[in-house]
Amino acid sequence: MNYSEEKKEQLNADKKQMLIGLHLGNGYGSQQGAWRMPGVDPKSYTSFDARVKQAQAAERGKFQFIFLPDGPGAVLADIATEAPAFNLDVMLTLAAVARETQYIGLVATGSTTFNEPFNLARQFKALDVMSHGRAGWNAITSSGEDVAANYGKRIPSSEDRYGRAHEVIQLIQSLWGSWGKDAWIHNQETGEFANRNEILPINLQGKYVGSRGPLYIPPSEQGQPIIFHAGGSPNAYELAGRFANVVIGAAFTIEDAKAQRNAFRESAKSHGRNPDEIKYIAGLMTTIVKDRRTALDRRIQLAGDSLVQRLGYLQQMLGIPLNPSKVDEPLTKAQLDTARLSRYDPRSANALKIAQEGWSLRDILAHGVIDYHPVIVGPGVEAADHMQAWFEAGAADGFWISPDVNSDGIDAFVDEVVPILQERGIFHQDYEGRTLRENIGAPEQYGIDPRV
């Protein structure tokens, strides 16, 4: 092999690759109408079979993790016509998935505000052991009054929420580490079950929570679960910079994502960490269908009447009156010329860009311009292009994907987007290992981080 070939291989091996996660919410998919789509089991909300199948589809696509957000318990939907937003129970679902997958990471939200830390510590570590080192804990503070009401409480101040979160995460990492790496002897010959000197109480007592410990669970194949975080306030940067290896983000533009990613990296640095230890994962919603027109029609079918009801909001984004009786016509040249982007909504520029391409009002809305993440409605290459552009601009270390409808939307992504990313060398061909730490490139961890 000549010099330049060697060099090329070298470059390819060094090439940074993105991470991909799958958002598994209520099980139907991210579009409100998903539960009604032909081919969808309307009882999918309570179907653990369906959840397992969806995780297996993501594993086929070599996704690094599945992510289950959680209130817990809030519905965030009009239950008369919409499915609850969250999973029935995130830990039991991940337990089922753990038994029926082999590589994919298992990540769920666990509120630091409304859980006893010992209980959280135990369940995530047990999941980590059960999955042979694939657990991740999205350690967030709860901010919804509807969630607080499930506990007969109000949402505490931001200071108290984050104060407690710092204590809870530290305490839980200590409990995870209370059973040392080589503590478990289980030698049937000598009768030594464990090395008592390597199983230590933690004796933490803070302002908000305390625990003596130890936690009687030996380390998993990755040591202990990985900390994820999701949030965008200065307090969130501070918490994630201290503890998190992965941030589940939400940003509409490359500029916004870059700014968020940098803020998390700076915070990690200020805690003495290498900023590459914290991965910023941007959101992406997908309707992957062979061509744009067919994809838009699928979105129109999914949304039903609710699509046109959003015209008023589009009007605000573009700063021009829109006529509901002309939903199937594009904007006129006069309308396009007088459009003024809303300062309050970062999605406005994208909406105008789509409008300028000449799509009808209905089609503009079907592009998902008012959804809560960037949306790809079209063939796989459009998603691949979006992801590559963000990734190479330093706006994200990866993406968490919310398919429109899970039952076929995960497969569509796996079959139509993943191969393109792999061909371009920006997504791995196969899992690097069996643990989540190996697959996202985080070091093993035993005990708490000595720097904190």
Next chain:
Amino acid sequence: MNYSEEKKEQLNADKKQMLIGLHLGNGYGSQQGAWRMPGVDPKSYTSFDARVKQAQAAERGKFQFIFLPDGPGAVLADIATEAPAFNLDVMLTLAAVARETQYIGLVATGSTTFNEPFNLARQFKALDVMSHGRAGWNAITSSGEDVAANYGKRIPSSEDRYGRAHEVIQLIQSLWGSWGKDAWIHNQETGEFANRNEILPINLQGKYVGSRGPLYIPPSEQGQPIIFHAGGSPNAYELAGRFANVVIGAAFTIEDAKAQRNAFRESAKSHGRNPDEIKYIAGLMTTIVKDRRTALDRRIQLAGDSLVQRLGYLQQMLGIPLNPSKVDEPLTKAQLDTARLSRYDPRSANALKIAQEGWSLRDILAHGVIDYHPVIVGPGVEAADHMQAWFEAGAADGFWISPDVNSDGIDAFVDEVVPILQERGIFHQDYEGRTLRENIGAPEQYGIDPRV
């Protein structure tokens, strides 16, 4: 068919049958030495495969339920030589078992003292949905300071523990019932997901806990999980009489068990319930081997040195000095004549009875006379006789079995004891249905009991 044959069939059909549960603790078995036995996987403590296999063995034997006690988190053992007493995580274990069994009930302890009730409600109901109606919640108050220390707390007074327990169970049953029986429409044609009028907040606020709800989980095939209880104080009778369908008991003699059973039945009556709605389940530890001698040898192998270390305690039970250098000899006639039973230990009479049969000191101990439930060390028929005697004396509605070593002890019980009980007509030939309520004979339940 003539009158008497008809009558006989009638009698058999009416014949009361006992319930059987399997105690699944740390996974090795109830004897301390179980983890060291040949054929036992020394890593069974963290093996969900092993736990599933054990539950499947019990299901082959038509056991009505498996029962996982929980601290949570206390070890109750000298970790240097013994395995922790409890399961890694009871809910994740039951989730794994739920996916890989079809009929057996899934029961775990959940502390009313150290859990947020909303979290408990959600996990048990999700387990109930996941298992298609097979969940039971052993609602106890925590009484160990080692458990409290995991939460940075002390054990509250009995009054506060039981005061909170009453509120927690009521609140949880209300949350379970907050999604009415027919609330979930999921009609893809009409687009009606759920009947909003049948999904109601619970708006409970007590002295100890509160919740607005609702819980967004539809009913399972049995409506909602069954309440179990375990405890023996007047407060426990009161709590169980109000809420429980099953009591996990501990008694050494028929008289004691009868008294306990009656106390629970009286308490149920005082709450306006039919006393048959509460089943008292007595404990039984088993070493089932073809003959007594081989069974004793197995126990001796299991116990190792720890057996003879208990001689001092046997001495107290019998009120006579015992010579450690003569452990392989039976008691002399003079010793037997002067023995005085300890007033403080109800197990003493049984110990003396065994001693009078002429067994050596080592063999007396190997009979398990100091274990924490009655123990059968011998062929299956001895267990069947014990169970029949207690059952027919009205001392128990069933038994929870703690095999010495799970890896072969469950199969031994299933193969050697169950067929005898079935032949005698006092244990069912097959599951009555798919739900735990069907299999223990409890009515479906939606919402909270209107009488409370």
